[in-house]
Amino acid sequence: MSTLGQITPPPEWAPHKAVWIGFPSHPDLWEADLDQAQAEAVAFARAVHAEGRGEEVVLVAADKESAATARKLAPFADVTVELFGDIWLRDTAPIIDGSGRARDFGFNGWGGKYDLPGDEDIGARLARRRGITILPCDWVLEGGAIDGDGTGLVVTTEQCLLNPNRNPGLGKAGIERLLRQDLGYDRVLWLGDGLLNDHTDGHVDNLARFVGENRLAIPRSPENDPNWRVYQDAAERARAAGVEVVEIPSPGRVLRDDDVVPASYMNFYIGNAAVVVPVYGTAQDDAAVAAIRTIFPDREVHGLRADAILTGGGSFHCISQQIPA
Secondary structure (H helix, E strand, O other): OOHHHHHOOOOOOOOEEEEEEEOOOOHHHHHHHHHHHHHHHHHHHHHHHHHHOOOEEEEEEOOHHHHHHHHHHOOOOEEEEOOOOOOOHHHHOOEEOOOOOEEEEEOOHHHHOOOOOOOOOHHHHHHHHOOOOEEEEEEEOOHHHOEEOOOOEEEEEHHHHOOOOOOOOOHHHHHHHHHHHHHOOOEEEEEOOOOOOOOOOOOHHHOOEEEEOOEEEEEEOOOOOOOHHHHHHHHHHHHHOOOEEEEEEOOOOOEEOOEEOOOOHHHOEEOOOEEEEEEOOOOOHHHHHHHHHHHOOOOEEEEEEOHHHHOOOOOOOOOEEEEEO
């Protein structure tokens, strides 16, 4: 195996040793949605744990009071206390590479939009707590901005990785060089924009997800979906690159307080025993879960409501980061 192959992170469907899941902890951030967001996070964790048939679940709480709530609601989980700004561990926790080391990237609050205490170094603290070797990487990268198929192929969006609020001046060639150097990705599938009103600047885990080697799931739009052109462009780019596209129904237009929110079934999490799909009470929920069930016939596929978590801007994939076996 090449050196690159040794460091390439395993695909999400490969076996996991455990998963970190952020537990909503800050009343000032979540306000009236806090209790429901906690309940949704625990339901997600329970499905992933699958009564011991899945993987170890580590709920990460920001303070002792929240940790006590997490232990009460989720007695099946390990609960740890680490200061963080918010629960989006896909972006702030480390990415574990193919050699089992933690790649700890720079984090700047999604381009300077949300500067919250603890988010800048929680990745190193989580890795250190589990005794994982840490390799600092001196550029900004969030885990939700990329998705790999385990063969060296990675998908991302131009909107996010080329945004001057992350790594100004690098350009495509520079980003590709660093993805190869630090994560072993030797082929990059560049999609265009992400979802409307996604304050991560277009994270790919809300748009397109690898579900097999060279096999990419992308939403298919109902007529009312404000992102239909984004989905169409993504599918065209993927097919032009020789990547197989699997279409999944999209939720369509989802509103909160009359504003379009970035609701996406693509924010599913692939665990050892279960795939957990966020649903939002739309007419497409059942069809989307059924479509994803056909992709993963060897796993239980659950559609779980994620309305409250979505008020913070993400869903189940965004609040989790797996630790490969």
